[in-house]
Amino acid sequence: MRSTGRTTVPPQATPPPLAAGPSGQVGALPTDLVVLIVAVAAGVVAQGGYYRPGRLLLTALVCAAPIVALARAALGRAGHAPGPARTGSYGVVAPPSADRRWPTPVRLLAPACAALAGWALTRAAVTGEYPVALGYLATLGTVAVAVPLVVRAGPAARERLAEALIAIGAGVAVTSWVGVAWRLPRFAVPVEHRLWRGGSTLTYPNAAAALLAMLALLGLALLVGRPRSVPLGAAGYLMVVGVGAALSRAGLLALLAGYLVLVLAAGVRRTLARTSPALLGAAVAVAALAPSFPVGWPPRPTLAVAGLLAGAAVALGVPRLPARIRPAALAGSLSLVAAAVVGRLGSGPVAAVLASRGTAASSGRSGAAGAALDLVARYPLAGTGPGLARFFWHSPDGRGAVALYAHDEYLQLLVDLGAIGAALLLVLIATIWSTARRAPAGRHRPLWAGAVAALVALAVHSGFDFLWHIAVLPLVGGLLVGIAGPARNGPSGRRRTGAARSGGVLGRTIRSRSGEGVQMNMSRSRLVALAAVAAGVATAAVAVPAGAAVSLQSESPPAATLNLGGKARLDANGAVVFTSVSLTCPRRAEGYLRVRVTQAVGNAIASGESDTVTVRCTGSEQRFSLSVSPTQRPFRKGVAFGRAVADVCPGPCETTVDEHNIQIVTK
Structure with a gap:
């Protein structure tokens, strides 16, 4: 061993099986990754983050992750004595000049995301469809924030x-x-x-x-x-x-x-x-x-x-x-x-x-694909602009059909942003591939193989369905890129100091007075930059209307949510009841809502159905009060059976039903 002042570098250091986590314990999970896990769980529960409330919740949690990392770094710096000696993840003491830069592919990922989002915003400046373009920014921004947070982990x-x-x-x-x-x-x-x-x-x-x-x-x-x-x-x-x-x-x-x-x-x-x-x-x-x-x-x-x-x-x-x-x-x-x-x-x-x-x-997919190719031929270079394309075709039975989005994300992006957008997408895909392509040796190779296989599955499925606007799916894709990515300061980095070569340093730690290390894989300036990106993404998410939050949508959004209230208000001596109904359906779709109420009155049946109400869907929950008049006997206080039906279009209409007992009350 050779000694130079306070810094000691062993000539050959053998890493232990697992790297130390931020708390100094092997296998510990950093708090910022816990926040990202909570974001995924919240997105799954909130219909994939397709509608505005779930989208905002998921985006807010993703944006909070780098802020949590920044706060953790500041607290760690305040609670430990400064000094030039830094212990690496494998217990190797790194010199003060140790390289703390990201591997090159990771550093290029954010610019690639920004370029694609910037082109969408440029097209929006011409067409005036800013909400959909901001959806590109929100989705790509969450990916750009998530990947480096995972890469910095051991x-x-x-x-x-x-x-x-x-x-x-x-x-x-x-x-x-x-x-x-x-x-x-x-x-x-x-x-x-x-x-x-x-x-x-x-x-x-x-x-x-x-x-x-x-x-x-x-x-x-x-x-x-x-x-x-x-x-x-x-x-x-x-x-x-x-x-x-x-x-x-x-x-x-x-x-x-x-x-x-x-x-x-x-x-x-x-x-x-x-x-x-x-x-x-x-x-x-x-x-x-x-x-x-x-x-x-x-x-x-x-x-x-x-x-x-x-x-x-x-x-x-x-x-x-x-x-x-x-x-x-x-x-x-x-x-x-x-x-x-x-x-x-x-x-x-x-x-x-x-x-x-x-x-x-x-027939729906092939018809929409044919209509999309016609639009590509008409607008080959710059596309129609985000959110402006409409796909018309004739179904096998001769009737006309229309869809707002294609069932192929790559084709949809080509329609929206043209050849320029497709080229920028290819750059982003190449950057992702460069980030994930290096396989680690040893016991962690199966994890890398699984992450790469999962990314391939996402890429294949994206050619058949509208996955990129279900906000939780791009987020999971970003986490997979980070899992498959290179270790920071590892073999993928350009510069490798003696500590990196000998111990495969995954990050630097600041040694405490007691000798225990607290992992500090990211410098303060980089964390501040990530927090700034997160703030911008959050702003974009707030501005995006529901259903437009992600760039590539199709005519088959998640199923509409219909809820029939548990009480109906009796009026006009039983000649009418007013039922409360809430409907959440995809933005720009159209819904047709009706309610039927049936009640046993003595030995007879009182029943009636409301008029059909046409709903212009906003992507958020909409509440209605529908009047139902009986056709035989008047309604009365007590238990009845209610059945709410909503047909949501365009494209093949989907029917959603909510039926259960309701209580008819006077107030």
């Missing part, structure tokens, strides 16, 4: 972050499955009056499938590294079941594409051996759920529960069998599943599912 903190995301995904999967098995409108949606599809609290099945596919790949990747972990095995199994419950063809395709990347990146034999039980068990559970999908058939919750338990036995039991009999157990389980599926192919429920989801045809 491998242990990134793994804890991944585990938290997987726990959220497991919750989404369970609620999607429950929604289909018990036909719960809060967690499942009867799409086109044909199939019940799981949407969880996102209320849009394709968005739920996209989220679950990403997090399932992340969970399966961790399972490769920890094959006997019961929580990881259960979570990975449940999330694949959730993808099946959503019945999203694009979601399944994205999951398969991501899984192929995972197999190649984490090792073919090891990945297949350690993840096959979870995948096979999920096939068992989804097959048992199949009779509950068709709208015209009664749900089979008992069969669904039995299938879920049988699938869990395969997913969690097979990995604990002796190695010599695992292949036989997997082969036997696969044979039983195949026999059961083949035997039920001709049954009514399975035939109904295959008739709807067993084909690649989609």
